[in-house]
Each structure stands twice: as structure tokens, then as C-alpha cells.
Amino acid sequence: MSQSNTQSSNAPVTPKTSSIVVPGRWQRFRESYLVYSFKRDWMAQACLLVFIAMVLGAFLAPWIAPADPYDLASIDIMNSELPPAWMAGGDPAFLLGTDAQGRDLLSTILYGTRVSLLIGFGAVILQALLGVTFGLLAGYLGGRIDAFLMRMADIQLSFSTLMVAIVVGAIIKATFGGAAFSDYALILLILIIGLAEWPQYARTVRASVLAEKNKEYVDAARVMGFRSRRIMFRHILPNTLSPIFVISTVQIANAIISEAALSFLGLGMPETQPSLGSLIKSGFDYLQSGSWWITLIPGGVLIVLVLVINLLGDWLRDVMNPRLYKG
Amino acid sequence: MALLEVNNLDVRFAMRGGEVRALRDVSFTLERGERLGIVGESGAGKSVAAFTILNLIAKPGYIAGGEIKFDGEVLNTLKPKAMQSIRGNRISMIFQDPMMTLNPVLTIGEQMIECLKAHRRISRKDARAIALHKLNQVFIPSPEKRLDQYPHELSGGMRQRIIIAIALLLDPDIIVADEPTTALDVTIQAEIMELLLLLCEKHNVGLILITHDLGVVSQVTQRTLVMYAGRVIEQGPTREIINDAQHPYTQGLINALPQMATPGSRLNQIRGSMPTLTKIPAGCAFNPRCDFAANICLEKVPAFAHSGNCKVACHMVDAMVAGERWTPIITDANGNGATPTDSHRTEVNA
Numbered sequence: 001m002s003q004s005n006t007q008s009s010n011a012p013v014t015p016k017t018s019s020i021v022v023p024g025r026w027q028r029f030r031e032s033y034l035v036y037s038f039k040r041d042w043m044a045q046a047c048l049l050v051f052i053a054m055v056l057g058a059f060l061a062p063w064i065a066p067a068d069p070y071d072l073a074s075i076d077i078m079n080s081e082l083p084p085a086w087m088a089g090g091d092p093a094f095l096l097g098t099d100a101q102g103r104d105l106l107s108t109i110l111y112g113t114r115v116s117l118l119i120g121f122g123a124v125i126l127q128a129l130l131g132v133t134f135g136l137l138a139g140y141l142g143g144r145i146d147a148f149l150m151r152m153a154d155i156q157l158s159f160s161t162l163m164v165a166i167v168v169g170a171i172i173k174a175t176f177g178g179a180a181f182s183d184y185a186l187i188l189l190i191l192i193i194g195l196a197e198w199p200q201y202a203r204t205v206r207a208s209v210l211a212e213k214n215k216e217y218v219d220a221a222r223v224m225g226f227r228s229r230r231i232m233f234r235h236i237l238p239n240t241l242s243p244i245f246v247i248s249t250v251q252i253a254n255a256i257i258s259e260a261a262l263s264f265l266g267l268g269m270p271e272t273q274p275s276l277g278s279l280i281k282s283g284f285d286y287l288q289s290g291s292w293w294i295t296l297i298p299g300g301v302l303i304v305l306v307l308v309i310n311l312l313g314d315w316l317r318d319v320m321n322p323r324l325y326k327g
Numbered sequence: 328m329a330l331l332e333v334n335n336l337d338v339r340f341a342m343r344g345g346e347v348r349a350l351r352d353v354s355f356t357l358e359r360g361e362r363l364g365i366v367g368e369s370g371a372g373k374s375v376a377a378f379t380i381l382n383l384i385a386k387p388g389y390i391a392g393g394e395i396k397f398d399g400e401v402l403n404t405l406k407p408k409a410m411q412s413i414r415g416n417r418i419s420m421i422f423q424d425p426m427m428t429l430n431p432v433l434t435i436g437e438q439m440i441e442c443l444k445a446h447r448r449i450s451r452k453d454a455r456a457i458a459l460h461k462l463n464q465v466f467i468p469s470p471e472k473r474l475d476q477y478p479h480e481l482s483g484g485m486r487q488r489i490i491i492a493i494a495l496l497l498d499p500d501i502i503v504a505d506e507p508t509t510a511l512d513v514t515i516q517a518e519i520m521e522l523l524l525l526l527c528e529k530h531n532v533g534l535i536l537i538t539h540d541l542g543v544v545s546q547v548t549q550r551t552l553v554m555y556a557g558r559v560i561e562q563g564p565t566r567e568i569i570n571d572a573q574h575p576y577t578q579g580l581i582n583a584l585p586q587m588a589t590p591g592s593r594l595n596q597i598r599g600s601m602p603t604l605t606k607i608p609a610g611c612a613f614n615p616r617c618d619f620a621a622n623i624c625l626e627k628v629p630a631f632a633h634s635g636n637c638k639v640a641c642h643m644v645d646a647m648v649a650g651e652r653w654t655p656i657i658t659d660a661n662g663n664g665a666t667p668t669d670s671h672r673t674e675v676n677a
Contacts, residue, residue, distance in 0.1 A: 216427035222383055223422075224415035224442045224493070234441070238432040 037319050044315040047308045054305055058114035065107035066093070070273060077102050081291045097293045099279070100286055101271075108274055109298055113305065115275040119189050120256040124248055126194025127255075131201020132244065136232045138202065139209025150206070153199035161196040161258050165267045168192050182270040189268055193255050204247055208240035242320035249313025253306045260302055276302045329356035330398060330533060331380070331501060337392035338372075338379055347604045349375045349388065351557045357501065360531040362524075364548035364565060366539060366580070368601050371554040373537045377503045379403075380535070381418060382410050398500070416446045419494040421504040421523075425486035425511070429478035435489055436474030439496060446497055461492040465522060484515035488522065495526060501533040508543065520547055541584060545569045553577050556602055556612040563637025573639040575617050611642065619643045 029035065038044055057064065067074055079102035082091050091098075096105040138149040172188065173181050181188070212218065213236060221231045256276075262268035263277030264284075271282060276298045283294025338350040350372050357363050365373045378384050380395055382402050395402040397418065402410065422428045430438060439458035443449055449457075455474065462470035465488040478486060487507065494502050504523065508516040524547050527534045536548055544551055544565060551568045553561040553576065561574040572578045579597035581587065588594045599616040602608060608615055614624040623642045631638040632645070 216422050216424060217430045219383070220420070220422055220428045220490075221430070222414070223381060223420040224445065225411040225413070226415075226441075226445055227411065230445070235430050235433075239430070241432075 034319055038315075041315060043311060047311045047315070050304065051308045051312065054113060054301075054308070055117060057110055058117050061107070061110035061114050065104075065110045066095070067104040067107040069103045069108040069111055072272075075102050081286065081294070083291075084293055084297075096297055097291075099282060099294045100291070101282075105293065105297060108279060109276070109301055112274050112276045112279050112298060113301060115186065115269055115273065116256050116259055116277070116302070116305070118186065119193065119259045119275065120252045122190035123193035123197070123255040123259075124251045126190060127198045127201055127251060128244065128248065130194070130198035131203075132205050132237070134198065135202040135205025136209055136237060139206040140213055140228065140232050140236065146206075149202065153202050156196070157199045159196065161193060162262065162265070162267075164196045165189075165192045165262050169267050182272065185269050185273070189259055189262065192262075193258050197251065197254070197258075200247060200251060201244070204243050205240055208243055209236055212236050212239050246313060246317040246320060249309055249316060253309040253313070256302070256306055256309075276305075328399070330359045330361075331357040332396040333376075333380070333393070334396070335393040336376070336379060336390070336395065338375055338384060338388060339391045341387040341389070344605065348391075348607075349557055349604060350379065353393070353554075353557075353559050355552050355559065355562060357533050357535065359500065360527075360533055361550065362527060362534040362536065362548045364544035364551040365535065365537045365554060366541060366544055366551060367554035368539065370556075370601055370604070372557040373539075373554055374505055376554070377420065377505050377535065377537055380503060381414055381420060383414075412446065415442060415499075416497045417499050418501045418503065419497070419499045421487075421490055421494050421502060421507045423506045423509055425483055425490055426478075428490055429486060431478055434475055434477055435481075439474070439493055442493060442496055457496070458492075461496055462489070464495065464526065465489070465492045467492070483511050484519065487511060487515075487519050491519070491523060491526065495530070495532070498530065499532060501535065502527065503535045503537070505537045506539070507536075508540075509538075516543075523547070541569065541580060553580070556607050557604060558612065558640065560613070560640045561637060563635070567635060567637055571635075573634045573637055573644050574613075574641050575619050575643070576613050579616075611640075 038048075062068070069075075079091070079094065079098050080100050082094050082098040082102075083089050084095065084097040084105075087097075094104050094106070096109070099105055099108060134149045134153070138146040168188065168191075169181065172184075209232075218231060218235065221235050226235070259268055259275060260277030260280065263275050264281040266281070269275040269278045271278060274282065279298040280295050280302070283291065283296075283298070287295050333353060333355050336350050336353040337348070340347045340349055353372070353376060355363065365376060367373050375384070375388070379390060380397075380402070382395070382405065384390065390403050394404075397413065400409075400413075402413070405413070429435070433441075436455060436458060439461070440451060440454040443454040443457060444451075447454075458474060459470055462473060467473055467485065467488055473481070473485075473489070478489075481489070487510075491507075494504075502523075507523065508519050511519060520543055523534070523536075526532065534547070536544065538544060548565045551562065551565040552559055553568070553574065555576050561568060561572070561577050568577060569581065572581055576597070579595075582595040583597060585594055597616055602612060602615070608625075610626045611617070611620070611624040611629050614620040617624065621643060627642070629640045629642045631640050633639075634644055
């Protein structure tokens, strides 16, 4: 107290080096409850391991896949419907067998997982951008803006993703032709799934904002003379991040499933750039004739991918829910 | 001219059941560097008054009349943008609960730097230096370390010091402190009040201290405003109000202090409770609880009468000064003594 007293009150004081060491960000992270609980949860560890393996496999596909399923020249129709390598009639060159067009199934699955993940993450980023912005505006500004945005959300939710996809797909195909649709299928699917599901985010964020905006720190921020936009994005948004993280995991899994469903119905990725969903579909016709692997192996991969993401989301929800926090 | 001038302020809340008048005809002034205490029970309108000064009354509340003049500008008609440059910059505010006022997800340093950058064109580095300097001024131990800490890592007293540092950050002319010590324990309360007093004196900052603690008011402020049911009922120099309160309500408040009671007996209290703002009695709002109420108190809202350096809104001031206490002043139609509200009278403990 006395040492500070002697300092002149006007000139900014140069900081004295404090003897107490401030932990850095990395150290704070390592000592956080998140990491603590992760280290004690073998399920979460296993899930993260599988998830990372799948992501790596998918995005390194051009380097690790034995063949390039997009390269039509390398495909030999004579290799079609070969069973996996360990079965009678299998070819060791095709570990998981081939599909009806003679593409190596392992390579196709790796590339397909990449497409599925891209669509899943892309759609969720779009959903989050729209949903978080609308949710913040609705919750913070209230009144008519709130009513308008939330009715929009209700209307949006009453259209199923499938309906949006059918309508948009039909319009694009009618105006630009089927070829254009195939070229931009990836971006279109991201747009369709992103637009169809933003209300999930908007509702969650709005609910958290309503709880946060009556807290005193928001009043304090207003007293400090901050603008509404700054208060919304800088002060309230960070306080609503944990529910956003948690629903993001669920939404990624949902988006991947939506994409698979759309592709299975022929509204999604074209045969030439298969996703997991279109692979399942392409094998479906051959299921009766005994070529089960074309459908079941990509199906299994899809199930594992979604399961792992959902389990990670469950774990995250338990960790981030302050009511369950036993720190 | 006074730095802050509040004239005939009238604040109302448009509720479903009709309008609620939270402030009626509130007027006061604050000179540069002056310290004013606003006291009153919960619901008397103290906090509404504070928020109104900063023009932060949120819907359904609105300013129905009167004006707030700060340094020559009328705040209640100012454009939002101009008001933002006054808030935090020239008038800042300290809230009741230090646990809630700081944003839990931003470090102390980020919050302080952000506040500086919102009002001044200043580099991050300079802002940090100023923040550090202010933390030094509020006697925070190892301030350098605090800048990188989150609010939950600090104790309540420490957080309130940081909030004071933030309030002082832009060298404001006035600090509005809304019960700054109620959420703290008693020893810390004294420290924080002392600090606030010291800093206000040192930097010649005006202070509007809202509290229901008369002890704090008597230590810190120069002038006091007593509020009851949305009205100012007595104002004047703190010393005179504490030593020689004129209004029966203020007298009751001072009498209710624990040190005024006879040891071994019950504490003194003002019987009844403050009316809700929707059901304010006609005439003087205090009449159902007042020992001196007369017929006129049931009919007419009292105007301010000067009594020494104080202004008192009470019909009976002169009568009380003359020493006429405890006479049955309320009469019924036949001229017999009667009590204003019998339900309240029954629970009198004399």
C-alpha cells in the first residue's frame, strides 16, 4: 500500500516485474478441467483416437489411398464386384473389394469420408454463423426483431431438410442442367444442410442470451459506453460458447447423416464423386446378388464416424455443463 | 452552475396493469467533486435514479418529465451515440455485486483495455500501462499478474477494487456507486469505502453514493438525499441530517440504527412497510406509518420547507419543531381522535 502511495498519480507507472509467475495459455489449458476429465475418460480418448484416425485417413486420401476413384482411366470394369481380399475370389490389390464399377472400395471410402466430413463441417459452420448471429440478435434486441427471427426459425424447421434439398436441387438442375449440379454438388449440399438447420443454433443461442443479458456485467458494459454490437459479440457471445460447442458436435453428426440420406435418395453427391451416402446407395442394388460389401462396409464406416462424434459430444456436454461440474 | 443538475425528474414504468411511477419530482444537484448520498429503503427509487442519470432506463421504463443536465448538456434528450461517449467516460458507475459485474470469460486486463479503447484512440500497450497504473491506485497486490487473471480467480474485495479501478479508468467527473459494499463482508466494506473516499478526494471526482447504510453515508458524503416511495423527502448537509433529522421518516431511520436501541430491549423500527409503487396513499406517502400524521397529510402532498440548511417535505415540520409530539392530530368528522390506518396501528411496539 505504502509503496503505491508514493507514486505520482498522473504518469503511467512502468510495471514492476512481479515475482509471481503467470501461467501461460498452454499451461492453463493443460491444467484445465477439460484436460483433467479427458485423461480420466478412456471412452473419450478412444473416440478421439478413432475420430482423428478417420479425419487423417480422409484428408490424406490422395496420398495414402491405393487408387484414385476420381480417375476414370484407372478403373477397369473387369474388376467390378470383387469381394474383399480375405474372401474367396478376392484380389489382394483390392483390400476391401471393388464396387459395381470396379473402383477400389477402400480408396473410395477414404475419398467418400473426406466428402462427408467436408459437408458435415461446412454445413455446421454455415449453420453456426447464421444461427449464432440470428440468435444473438433475437435474444439481445428482443421485441419485434425477436418475434420475426423466431417465426422464421419455426417456419424453417417445419420444412424438412429433404424438402429443401429436393426443391433447391430441382431448381438448379432445371436451370443449369444436371452437369452443373454435379460440379457444384458439394457446395450446394453445404448450403442446403446449412440453411435447413440453422434454427437449432438460433434457439439455443437465444435462450442463453436471454439468461445472460440480465446479468450485471451486461449492465456494466452498457455503463462503460459500449455499443450494442460490441456487447453482443464480445461480452455475451463468449459466455454462451459451451452450449454452442456441445450442439456443434451433435449437428456435425446430423449433417453427415443428412448428407448420407440425401445422397442415398439420389439428391446428393453424384456417383463420380461418391460420399459415404452415395456409396451405400450404389451398393444397394447389388445387395440381393450377394455383393454385400459395397453397401455394408461404407455403412459401417458411417456408423462408426457418427457414433464417435456423438460420444465425444456427450462427453463434452458433461464436462461443460456447469451444473454437473464437480471440479 | 452545478456539474450535475436533476430537475423535476419523473420516471415511469409502463406495466400491464397501468403505469407505475418510480420517480416523482426528483430534483437535486451535484457540484464538481462533491459527494452526495442517496438513502432510502429498498424500492424507494434509489437505483432507478442512478440508472436514469446515465440514461439507461430500459423498457418498459421511460422518462416522463424533467431533465438531467450534466455540464450544460441535457442528457435525457441526447442522441444515443453522444450518450455513449459520456457513459463510462465522464460518468461511470459501480454496481452492487462485484461477482456479477465483471465478465466471467474475459481477463481483467482485456476488460480494462477494451474500456479504454472504446473511448480513446490509444494503443494496446498504452492502454495496458494505464490499466496497470489504475490497479496500482486501488492498491491491488501484484497488479501485473491480475491483468492476466480471470474474475473467478480473485476474491470479492479484490474484484470490487478492480471495478473501482475500471470506474476511474477514464478519469470521470462523476462516479455513481449503487450500494458498492452490500455484497462484501464487513471488514472489506470499510476498506472499500475508505478507498473510494480517498480516490474521490484525491482526483476531485464527484460521487453519488446509493446505499441504505446511514453509517457509510455519514462517513463518506457531504450532502444526503432521503428518498421514500419515489420522492425526495429530505435533503441537506449530511451532518445536519444525521444529527438532527427533520422528517419523521428520517428520524425513524436513524432511530432504527442498532446503536440507538437500549441494550436488552428490542431494536426500534418504523412500523409497517413502504407501500408498493402501485398503491401509494394519497397525500404524503408516509402518512400510514407516521406518528405525526394530521388531516392535511392525508390530502396534500407536502412541498419542501426550508429548515436550517435542509429541505424537508413534511407538513408537520413546524409543529414538530415547536415540540408538539404525540398529540392526536388526526380527527374524524366529529372531531374525535382517530388513527390513519388501524391495521398498521395494531402492530405498534412503542
